[in-house]
Amino acid sequence: MATRIKLLKAARECLLEKGSHAASIKTIAKMANVNHGLVHHYFGSKQGLFVELLRLHFDTLLLDQPKDFESDKELNAYVLKKMVPNARLFVEFRALSYQMPDLAKELAGNLRKLTMMIGALMGIDDGATRSLVTAAIFGLAMHSSIDPLMPVSDSLVELHRIFKHRNLVE
Amino acid sequence: MATRIKLLKAARECLLEKGSHAASIKTIAKMANVNHGLVHHYFGSKQGLFVELLRLHFDTLLLDQPKDFESDKELNAYVLKKMVPNARLFVEFRALSYQMPDLAKELAGNLRKLTMMIGALMGIDDGATRSLVTAAIFGLAMHSSIDPLMPVSDSLVELHRIFKHRNLVE
Amino acid sequence: MATRIKLLKAARECLLEKGSHAASIKTIAKMANVNHGLVHHYFGSKQGLFVELLRLHFDTLLLDQPKDFESDKELNAYVLKKMVPNARLFVEFRALSYQMPDLAKELAGNLRKLTMMIGALMGIDDGATRSLVTAAIFGLAMHSSIDPLMPVSDSLVELHRIFKHRNLVE
Amino acid sequence: MATRIKLLKAARECLLEKGSHAASIKTIAKMANVNHGLVHHYFGSKQGLFVELLRLHFDTLLLDQPKDFESDKELNAYVLKKMVPNARLFVEFRALSYQMPDLAKELAGNLRKLTMMIGALMGIDDGATRSLVTAAIFGLAMHSSIDPLMPVSDSLVELHRIFKHRNLVE
DNA sequence: TATGAATGAGCATTCATTCAT
DNA sequence: CATGAATGAATGCTCATTCAT
Numbered sequence: 001m002a003t004r005i006k007l008l009k010a011a012r013e014c015l016l017e018k019g020s021h022a023a024s025i026k027t028i029a030k031m032a033n034v035n036h037g038l039v040h041h042y043f044g045s046k047q048g049l050f051v052e053l054l055r056l057h058f059d060t061l062l063l064d065q066p067k068d069f070e071s072d073k074e075l076n077a078y079v080l081k082k083m084v085p086n087a088r089l090f091v092e093f094r095a096l097s098y099q100m101p102d103l104a105k106e107l108a109g110n111l112r113k114l115t116m117m118i119g120a121l122m123g124i125d126d127g128a129t130r131s132l133v134t135a136a137i138f139g140l141a142m143h144s145s146i147d148p149l150m151p152v153s154d155s156l157v158e159l160h161r162i163f164k165h166r167n168l169v170e
Numbered sequence: 171m172a173t174r175i176k177l178l179k180a181a182r183e184c185l186l187e188k189g190s191h192a193a194s195i196k197t198i199a200k201m202a203n204v205n206h207g208l209v210h211h212y213f214g215s216k217q218g219l220f221v222e223l224l225r226l227h228f229d230t231l232l233l234d235q236p237k238d239f240e241s242d243k244e245l246n247a248y249v250l251k252k253m254v255p256n257a258r259l260f261v262e263f264r265a266l267s268y269q270m271p272d273l274a275k276e277l278a279g280n281l282r283k284l285t286m287m288i289g290a291l292m293g294i295d296d297g298a299t300r301s302l303v304t305a306a307i308f309g310l311a312m313h314s315s316i317d318p319l320m321p322v323s324d325s326l327v328e329l330h331r332i333f334k335h336r337n338l339v340e
Numbered sequence: 341m342a343t344r345i346k347l348l349k350a351a352r353e354c355l356l357e358k359g360s361h362a363a364s365i366k367t368i369a370k371m372a373n374v375n376h377g378l379v380h381h382y383f384g385s386k387q388g389l390f391v392e393l394l395r396l397h398f399d400t401l402l403l404d405q406p407k408d409f410e411s412d413k414e415l416n417a418y419v420l421k422k423m424v425p426n427a428r429l430f431v432e433f434r435a436l437s438y439q440m441p442d443l444a445k446e447l448a449g450n451l452r453k454l455t456m457m458i459g460a461l462m463g464i465d466d467g468a469t470r471s472l473v474t475a476a477i478f479g480l481a482m483h484s485s486i487d488p489l490m491p492v493s494d495s496l497v498e499l500h501r502i503f504k505h506r507n508l509v510e
Numbered sequence: 511m512a513t514r515i516k517l518l519k520a521a522r523e524c525l526l527e528k529g530s531h532a533a534s535i536k537t538i539a540k541m542a543n544v545n546h547g548l549v550h551h552y553f554g555s556k557q558g559l560f561v562e563l564l565r566l567h568f569d570t571l572l573l574d575q576p577k578d579f580e581s582d583k584e585l586n587a588y589v590l591k592k593m594v595p596n597a598r599l600f601v602e603f604r605a606l607s608y609q610m611p612d613l614a615k616e617l618a619g620n621l622r623k624l625t626m627m628i629g630a631l632m633g634i635d636d637g638a639t640r641s642l643v644t645a646a647i648f649g650l651a652m653h654s655s656i657d658p659l660m661p662v663s664d665s666l667v668e669l670h671r672i673f674k675h676r677n678l679v680e
Numbered sequence: 681t682a683t684g685a686a687t688g689a690g691c692a693t694t695c696a697t698t699c700a701t
Numbered sequence: 702c703a704t705g706a707a708t709g710a711a712t713g714c715t716c717a718t719t720c721a722t
Contacts, residue, residue: 003702019268021191025696035704037699046696094316095265098189108317128324135309135325136302142312143305146264147278154298155305162332173685195713205687207715212685216713343681359608361531364716375683377720386717434656435605438529448657468664475649475665476642482652483645486604487618494638495645502676513706535692545708547694552706556692 004042006032011053015092016085023092025049047100054093054103058110061086065117072164075121076156079137083118084152087141090114122163133163174212176202181223185262186255193262195219217270224263224273228280231256235287242334245291246326249307253288254322257311260284292333303333344382346372348393355432356425363432365389387440394433394443398450401426402457412504415461416496419477423458424492427481430454462503473503514552516542521563525602526595533602535559557610564603564613568620571596575627582674585631586666589647593628594662597651600624632673643673 010032014023025046029036043049061082069075090111097104111134118137119130136159144152180202184193195216199206213219231252239245260281267274281304288307289300306329314322350372354363365386369376383389401422409415430451437444451474458477459470476499484492520542524533535556539546553559571592579585600621607614621644628647629640646669654662 020265021269024694026694035702037697037704038702040697041702091261091264091312094261094312095190097316099191104316111313111316126328128321128328131313131320131322132306132310132325132328135313136306137309138312139305139307139309140302142261142264142308143281143301146267146274146281150301151298152301155302158296158298158302194711196711205685206713207687208685210714360605361609365718366716375681377683377718378681380718381681431601431604431652434601434652435530437656439531444656451653451656466668468661468668471653471660471662472646472650472665472668475653476646477649478652479645479647479649480642482601482604482648483621483641486607486614486621490641491638492641495642498636498638498642502672506672534690536690545706546692547708548706550693 003032003034003038006034007039007042007049008053008056010034011049012057012089016088020092020095023096047102050093050096050100051102051106054106054110057086057089058113062113062117065121072160076153076160079118079121079160080153080156083114083137084141084144084156086114087138088145090138091142091145122160124163129163133159173202173204173208176204177209177212177219178223178226180204181219182227182259186258190262190265193266217272220263220266220270221272221276224276224280227256227259228283232283232287235291242330246323246330249288249291249330250323250326253284253307254311254314254326256284257308258315260308261312261315292330294333299333303329343372343374343378346374347379347382347389348396350374351389351393352397352429356428360432360435363436387442390433390436390440390443391446394446394450397426397429398453402453405457405461412500416493416500419458419461419500420493420496423454423477424481424484424496426454427478428485430478431482431485462500464503469503469506473499513542513544513548516544517549517552517559518563518566520544521559522567522599526598530602530605533606557612560603560606560610561612561616564616564620567596567599568623572623572627575631582670586663586670589628589631589670590663590666593624593647594651594654594666596624597648598655600648601652601655632670634673639673639676643669 007028010028011023014028014031018027025039026036028049029039039046039049043052064082066078069078090107093103093107097107115130115134118134119125122133124130124133137156140150140152140155144150177198180198181193184198184201188197195209196206198219199209209216209219213222234252236248239248260277263273263277267277285300285304288304289295292303294300294303307326310320310322310325313320347368350368351363354368354371358367365379366376368389369379379386379389383392404422406418409418430447433443433447437447455470455474458474459465462473464470464473477496480490480492480495484490517538520538521533524538524541528537535549536546538559539549549556549559553562574592576588579588600617603613603617607617625640625644628644629635632643634640634643647666650660650662650665653660
């Protein structure tokens with residue numbers, strides 16, 4: 001596997017497993033079985049690595065989007081498997097973004113894209129509601145990293161049920 | 171003002187304004203106009219400071235809880251003013267908690283308490299739903315630190331509207 | 341018990357149990373159940389405490405000296421019980437003495453006194469030999485703190501046997 | 511000269527000249543004219559540097575051992591020139607070993623080896639006696655750092671004389 | 681006497697980054 | 702492409718000492 005890809009994969013893994021504070025260049029390089037100097041060779045800086053990871057990762061995610069789900073169950077499973085871990089990664093990027101202006105910009109742009117995608121997935125076209133649903137998914141992702149016993153799956157089912165029928169209300 | 175309080179206030183301010191990665195002992199002490207050695211004098215360690223801040227802060231928040239709101243508008247205003255900034259603080263603690271086991275424990279406990287409180291505030295007694303609403307608020311708080319233009323207020327109104335009437339659905 | 345004495349006892353205990361590098365003022369004060377500020381109140385400085393301890397300790401030791409032993413066994417027991425632990429304390433003082441000129445002076449003086457005392461104890465009047473016997477005892481004390489299985493007692497018996505009859509040689 | 515070697519030499523020099531309490535990483539690095547970060551680059555930690563120094567130093571010493579001496583004078587000169595300074599280094603390691611468990615282990619092992627070597631050098635095969643002679647040499651080394659006027663050379667001659675003929679006694 | 685707040689220097693260690701090879 | 706030596710700033714933390722109370 002190419003060195004670039006090894007580093008990007010290791011960076012993602014490190015952020016998710018150890019958190020942003022432990023994601024040093026040397027730690028990531030060690031996880032990738034790669035010399036630490038190559039981070040600068042390929043990405044210019046630590047921030048460069050993370051910006052690239054963010055772009056690549058969320059571009060892929062946005063392209064990957066399946067159009068139709070045969071059932072609500074399938075949709076929930078997709079969100080649980082795809083969106084929740086990605087939201088966790090996002091949370092780590094957010095922590096880093098205070099020190100990394102380029103990452104901060106990229107983050108804001110991708111947050112909007114993800115919000116649109118989640119809205120499309122769940123059939124929501126109102127802005128505030130879309131933000132709300134995205135926020136809920138991100139929040140659940142974050143909470144599950146604080147308290148692993150959190151009933152993320154149940155909450156997602158409830159989230160879907162409620163938003164599906166929210167227009168019937170009132 | 172007592173030095174302890176100065177440090178606790180500065181720690182909160184620093185986390186919210188500069189993020190967990192910038193919240194070094196010396197930075198916090200400088201913001202508090204206090205000698206950095208006093209952090210160890212009063213709290214034993216950096217983790218000690220944060221654990222104390224977390225406890226104090228959320229104990230106060232939980233006590234502070236108003237019983238009844240005259241209107242939905244008031245409830246929304248309360249959540250916007252109180253819960254959202256506190257949720258932001260929580261997000262910073264979460265980033266730190268990977269390196270700070272005591273903080274991690276404290277965090278999990280307080281997350282449950284906050285979830286119960288938010289459930290009570292919004293009249294929700296189902297566990298999964300309670301988690302969902304809390305997660306949504308935390309997610310909104312986090313997003314607003316990524317994209318300040320995020321319509322947090324509108325989303326909260328929508329959140330409240332939907333959950334108030336969710337039982338009418340189906 | 342008077343605070344002074346408590347501190348002196350704790351200082352000795354700390355040096356012997358934890359070594360000179362761990363013998364901080366706060367650690368000693370904690371072991372004495374005494375406020376750390378009192379070290380400066382009574383002894384002026386950390387060095388002052390150690391100088392006083394050294395003086396008091398070895399003055400007492402030198403006064404304590406029993407004149408006659410009924411048997412060689414008794415003499416050996418005395419050396420093992422009294423001289424060896426004191427030699428260990430001496431070793432810790434030596435480590436500190438590099439940073440503490442007053443302690444260094446006091447140390448040199450007491451080393452001579454101890455050498456004389458040990459010489460008297462063992463019936464040795466030659467300077468070089470006296471130094472040699474003292475050095476052997478100090479070395480055994482030090483080695484026993486490196487390797488607790490060291491046969492200190494046996495070596496002391498041998499030491500005594502040899503030096504008692506050294507004049508018969510040649 | 512290679513940086514590693516510079517650091518090892520400086521560490522030895524620093525321990526012997528300034529004592530274990532002054533042997534900080536920055537002081538050692540300054541003495542070696544080397545960036546302090548390189549201590550961790552090469553040895554992982556301060557303890558790592560000292561463990562390496564101990565191993566290297568005493569392995570070399572043990573290999574270096576000359577088989578036969580033409581006269582007692584030569585043997586005495588060898589002990590004075592080789593063993594005494596090394597024993598001094600050992601004394602400094604002992605002071606550090608309370609805080610450094612790996613160094614403590616290494617120390618105990620090397621003490622046994624040195625004891626065997628000294629025993630061989632002086633033709634002593636009894637365990638307790640071997641310990642005694644080694645302890646005497648270590649004690650003399652330590653005393654000479656307390657009181658430079660100590661007649662180390664004379665004591666060594668006496669040590670040799672006595673132990674050479676100890677079997678004639680009784 | 682006794683307390684504990686306060687200070688500033690120093691400690692080992694980590695880190696992103698640079699760069700010669 | 703790849704390596705690892707080198708750098709200097711920053712990190713959390715410990716310490717002896719001072720001093721107001």
